[in-house]
Amino acid sequence: MSTPLDTIEILIRWLGAAGTAVTLAVILRGLARSLTRPHGRAVGRANQMLRLPTYILISIGYFSLWYLLWKSIPISLSPAARVVALVLGALLLFPGLGLVLWGRLVLGKMYNVSSALGAQLYADQKLITRGPFAVVRHPMYVRIIAATVGGLLIYRTWSLVFALTSFGLVTRARQEERALAAEFGQQWTDYCQQVPGWIPHFWKRGG
Numbered sequence: 001m002s003t004p005l006d007t008i009e010i011l012i013r014w015l016g017a018a019g020t021a022v023t024l025a026v027i028l029r030g031l032a033r034s035l036t037r038p039h040g041r042a043v044g045r046a047n048q049m050l051r052l053p054t055y056i057l058i059s060i061g062y063f064s065l066w067y068l069l070w071k072s073i074p075i076s077l078s079p080a081a082r083v084v085a086l087v088l089g090a091l092l093l094f095p096g097l098g099l100v101l102w103g104r105l106v107l108g109k110m111y112n113v114s115s116a117l118g119a120q121l122y123a124d125q126k127l128i129t130r131g132p133f134a135v136v137r138h139p140m141y142v143r144i145i146a147a148t149v150g151g152l153l154i155y156r157t158w159s160l161v162f163a164l165t166s167f168g169l170v171t172r173a174r175q176e177e178r179a180l181a182a183e184f185g186q187q188w189t190d191y192c193q194q195v196p197g198w199i200p201h202f203w204k205r206g207g
Contacts, residue, residue, distance in 0.1 A: 092150025
């Protein structure tokens with residue numbers, strides 16, 4: 001017999017799934033557009049890895065593994081622990097998804113695809129430093145990690161453990177920074193001196 005906590009947990013899981021689906025759809029639409037725009041500077045193996053056929057094959061393999069690993073982690077939580085997990089998970093997942101969408105919208109036509117093996121800029125690349133990018137250089141990656149941790153607390157499946165260990169977001173960020181540094185030179189250097197990569201300088205803003 002289900003309890004009120006079971007009902008709340010199911011509701012949060014459905015809302016999380018809907019929010020994730022919307023966010024993923026927006027991101028995939030942007031990625032599809034990025035692959036058809038005139039390309040500019042590339043670093044690493046971007047020219048080989050970021051072609052449409054390669055990207056489709058990688059995506060199919062990744063989501064196939066995600067599907068196969070969608071199995072509950074064998075852990076038993078007390079009702080109190082489940083409440084804590086749901087609250088913390090929701091506080092990480094939903095704002096995280098919202099801020100990922102915000103970053104995507106702020107980037108607009110500059111949103112591009114990258115990988116841990118290389119990054120590609122556009123022929124008309126511009127350096128975006130407003131919105132969440134005025135706080136940290138990689139706001140979308142920070143929020144993807146936060147949202148994934150939140151999802152792990154809510155769903156407690158092996159798929160999300162796999163996601164946390166396979167994103168390679170730090171390596172991707174380094175590839176992107178290499179390309180941006182080569183493209184924008186002193187402008188990029190000045191931006192890096194003012195804006196941290198991952199953790200906001202709250203103490204500077206308050207002082």
